[in-house]
Amino acid sequence: MRVAIAGFGFMGRMHYGCWKKVAGAEVVALCDRDKRQFEASAAANGNVAGADVSCDYGKAEIFEDFGRMLEEAAPGLVDITLPTFLHVPMACQALAKGIHVLCEKPMALTAADCDTLLAAWKAAPAGTELMIGQCLRFRNEYAYAKRLIESGVYGRVIAARFGRYSAAPGWTRDGGKSWFFDESLSGGVALDLHIHDTDMVHFLFGLPRSVTSSAYYDNDGAMIHISTLYDVGGASVTAEGGWGMAKSFGFERAFQIVFERATLVMASNRTPEFCLYPMEGKPFVPELPASDPYQNEINWFMDKIGGGAVESVTSPEESRDSVRIVDAEKASARSGKSVCL
Ligand SMILES: NC(=O)c1ccc[n+]([C@@H]2O[C@H](COP(=O)([O-])OP(=O)(O)OC[C@H]3O[C@@H](n4cnc5c(N)ncnc54)[C@H](O)[C@@H]3O)[C@@H](O)[C@H]2O)c1
Secondary structure, X not given: OEEEEEOOOHHHHHHHHHHOOOOOOEEEEEEXXXXXXXXXXXXOOOOOOOOOOOOOOOOOEEEOOHHHHHHHHOOOEEEEOOOHXXXXXXXXXXXXXXXXXXXXXXXXXXXXXXXXXXHHHHHOOOOOOEEEEOHHHHOHHHHHHHHHHHHOXXXXXXXXXXXXXXXXXXXXXXXXXXXXXXXXXXXXXXXXXXXHHHHHHHHHHXXXXXXXXXXXXXXXXXXXXXXXXXXXXXXXXEEEEEOOOOHHHOEEEEEEEEEOOEEEEEEOOOOOOEEEEEOOOOOEOOOOOOOOXXXXXXXXXXXXXXXXXXXXXXXXXXXXXXXXXXXXXXXXXXXXXXXXX
């Protein structure tokens, strides 16, 4: 597979490191409009480790223009790790040429924009695949939680909460206020950060019937923190996300799922990070294979393209619905009322 990566910031570097480990794939092109991203000094910073790839770009040709890259490098697959407002136009361009697209989350700025991308995918030459990188679905702890919920081994879920907290993102290289702070470019904290947990609620409990959210906005009207109660029927399920934390706080992702006969806890700043507390017997750390979610999602997509039997983990329609839930959360926070889905 001839692979091209568009956008060589934090996520582009992260994905590049993964693609190098995929047998049968070769990164033939990298594209970023900012040439400095390819300099030796351009080590990426982000909220998770793994993006510090070396500056050995192998045989990959470097481009500044996306369209030119598609024409000249003729990739079979393009991995879009561009700022969110560019996901739909760039992905549509590639799909129209029959190029498979892996696109970073969130799928688009709004559910309506997601529908534009879905329509472009349906209109693409037969066999062209599209995947949105909602990476938590490929993270072992969340997959383990899904297995526990589905097996019912510890009974039904009583309550669950999910959270994601960080300082404001500051890892882009364009100086000043980055694109992340402009809601028209990133969708703001609800779509950029909190969608990971929204998508987890969706993945583990299905599409909620309604959402009830509250949010804090800064003096410029930008959302800084959001908390949501999801009506999933039965369990009490909440999630919150914010980037108003102090820089020294760093980053934390966490969840807690209370079953009738056990509690499952994951918190990136706690030791052990992941632990199951049964009502009977001692707490234990579930044994999980050591694997990287970005690598897992890329491997899964390659298997899917290859026609192999893959577990049904994600679909573009589900990614659209996660954006739809976030749209509803934003509307609920603004109106102070519950919003039905
Ligand atoms: N899955 C995850 O865990 C995760 C984490 C962080 C970001 N993301 C998502 O990944 C995407 C990218 O985020 P990031 O943190 O890598 O951003 P970033 O700002 O670090 O990188 C984006 C890169 O795109 C380049 N770019 C901008 N416009 C371009 C254009 N027209 N043509 C070519 N290059 C262009 C920029 O120069 C920059 O290098 C966003 O959608 C974000 O939400 C996902």
